[in-house]
Amino acid sequence: MDVRSQIAMVFHLDKCIGCHTCSIACKNIWTDRKGSEYMWWNNVETKPGTGYPTKWEDQQCYQGGWTSEGGDLRLRSTSKSTGLVSNLFHHPRQPSMDDYYEPWTYDYQNLFNAPAGKDQPTARPISMVSGKPIDIKAGPNWDDDLSGTPLYARNDPNLGQLTEDQKRQLFSVERLVMFYLPRICNHCLNPGCVASCPSGALYKRGEDGLVLVDQKRCRGWRACVAACPYKKTYYNWSTGKSEKCILCFPRLETGQAPACFHSCVGRIRYLGVVLYDADRIHEVASSKDVDLVEAQRRMILDPNDPAVIQAARANGIHDAVIESAQKSPVYKFVKVWRIALPPHIEYRTLPMLFYVPPLSPVMSTVSGSTSNAKDGNLFHDIDEARVPMAYLTTLLGAGNEGVVRYALAKQKAVRMWRRACTVGDVTKADAEICLQQADCSPEEAEEIYRLTSLCTFEDRFVIPPMHREQALEMLEDPHEVKQSTGFGFVDGPKRGP
Amino acid sequence: MNDHLAFAFLVVLPYVAVATLVGASFWRYRRLPFSYSALSTQFLENHHQFWASLAFHWGVLLVLGGHLVAFLVPGQILAWNADPYRLAILEITALVGGLLALAGIAGYIARRIFHPRVRVVTSRMDVILLALLAGQILTGIAIALWYPWGSSWYAAVMAPYLWSLVTLSPDAGAVAAMPDLVLAHVLGAWLLLIIFPFTRLVHLLVAPFSYAFWKQQHQRWYADRRLVRTSGRATTRTQARS
Secondary structure (H helix, E strand, O other): OOEEEEEEEEEEHHHOOOOOHHHHHHHHHHOOOOOOOOOOOOEEEEEOOOOOOOOOOOHHHHOOOEEEEOOEEEEOOOOOOOOOOOOOOOOOOOOOHHHHOOOEEEOOHHHHHOOOOOOOOOOOEEEOOOOOEOOOOOOOOOOOOOOOOOOOHHHOHHHHHOOHHHHHHHHOHHHOOOEEEEEOOOOOOOOHHHHHOOOOOEEEEOOOOOEEEOOOOOOOOOHHHHHOOOOOEEEEOOOOEEEEOOOOHHHHOOOOOOHHHHOOOOOOEEEEEEEEEHHHHHHHHOOOHHHHHHHHHHHEEOOOOHHHHHHHHHOOOOHHHHHHHHOOHHHHHHHHOOOOEOOOHHHOOOOOEEEEOOOOOOOOOOOOOOOOHHHOOOOHHHHOOOOOHHHHHHHHHOOOHHHHHHHHHHHHHHHHHHHHHHOOOOOHHHHHHHHHHOOOOHHHHHHHHHHHHOOOHHHHEOOOOOOHHHOHHHHOOHHHHOOOOOOOOOOOOOOOO | OOHHHHHHHHHHHHHHHHHHHHHHHHHHHHHOHHHOOOOOOOOOOOHHHHHHHHHHHHHHHHHHHHHHHHHHOHHHHHHHHOOHHHHHHHHHHHHHHHHHHHHHHHHHHHHHHHOHHHHHOOOHHHHHHHHHHHHHHHHHHHHHHHOOOHHHHHHHHHHHHHHHHHOOOOOOHHHHOOOHHHHHHHHHHHHHHHHHHHOHHHHHOOOOHHHHHOOOOOEEEOOOHHHHHHHOOOOOOOOOEO
């Protein structure tokens, strides 16, 4: 057992209102520099929808992530055996700026400087790359709230498993539905970006598992961009380096939540440490598709188990980090309650960001009550949900409908329970039957309810002490690099003309 | 070419070029590591880059490889060329390589001129480099067409000249008597070596061949894990290692 600690995350999709505050918080801190204008380390997508970059989930096209044939784990397009020579001078699976969008601003000066004339002066859109006027063709949230549209929602790669009938229902005007999928780097346990980097610039930080890019070692081969199936590494066209979400590690190291977590209006984000067994990464990543979710859960270890604690200590994990793991909300959501699921784990990178699947709006098939206890099926609105189970199974279950259904049923049961407690139109007896069927006790329901609805900052973000006294940056005097571009840089990160 | 010019361009310049290449490459690697790559533009323009980059790189590899082989084993090349059919095969292969490189460099130049996004990231050094490379490829093709069986006379004249430079007993006599076009090509080669460390060409020096031999995943620890395991201490202070 090789116990390591990992900062993991949970996004509660049932609470996401799609306000994009997280994206803006991130953009303002990290990606408002030249060359990174098009990057959204954090973005929020409308599902069903095509996302950003367009159709990123379509691995037939982008060929990201890993394949496993007979336990042989191989990067799909950037593997050492097949991808290195043939892609040396041109990587065919590399997304171009047009797959994201060309960033633009507006010619505001024209509003002041335009000569007098008959017409109102306008502020034309101007490319932030070339500085020339452009016709805007796409933006980072071009399909925001556009569920049902032929061009966007109906091209969602996750619709593949749905029957024609289900698709027709999903997009009929009366049943139209959507939910939001906020996305950041998953800081995976088996990251494709790290494995593909020919310069060794990408690495997983041993102490907390953050996946980072060494800007000095990066030579801009861009293998990581092609290899990340989530398209969460980005190429900065101005500096010629790859960049990605750093989970605001300077904030984490000072005990603050990352900016997107901190600013989340719906309070959907949870962050905490999980301990896992690094010896099992290969075994888990090469399991069968339907086993992946459960296999990943098994490799996450119980931080209260004395054997795990002993092994963690032996591996140099600080007691404070183990304590933090015991209080981790992520551990509860993923392992104890089992209601948080990894996105597209069939890409086999073992993402460490988990989503609580959304309960879609209740259908009006049963009038007057949300409960249908009489005919014995308490979960009819899960099976009849507007978002078909098959869709969520593709997105969050890697084809295993059971794990998705379990997560939804438990959430439904918690709702019933709280309704019995506070509103009273559901009897406690009914609610208890519901809980029982959802594999949940009243105490657990209460806990889920508290961490979902009444959670404070401290409940949501259990940030381990980072022991910065061990961190390399602390060996440098911050005053020495005052007003320069960052730690360790003598020259500005400038490239090109 | 008179003796003084020949001495300057064919004897002094090569040593200056190699010295600059080595010295400046090291200097830039140490002093300006951040920019030590090719600043790819594939992200900004993907379609034409495919044709231009593949044609250019494979073409140049073929031609440069030919130059290198004939420099290393001139005798074998001459022996191979004794049969006219084999000579024709070699010459045609080399010409195809040259034409591929020409098509590639033309594509590169066109992208830089006509694509507004690529134009933005084009530096003055890129322009100089493209011009020099285009000139070098053009003179090379012209030599292949006007002064035939270059594979033979290169092995007979150029290889001894290059070896004389390597062995520090420079003898430029035979080369100085070559036609102007050939001299221009030789001069261009030395100039390219001189500007090499100051251009995007440095990406050649950091081409990631070692990648093939690495472990798949890559970690960095701030604490020394081995020390932690053996000493039983929970924390240590060490530099980050990769």
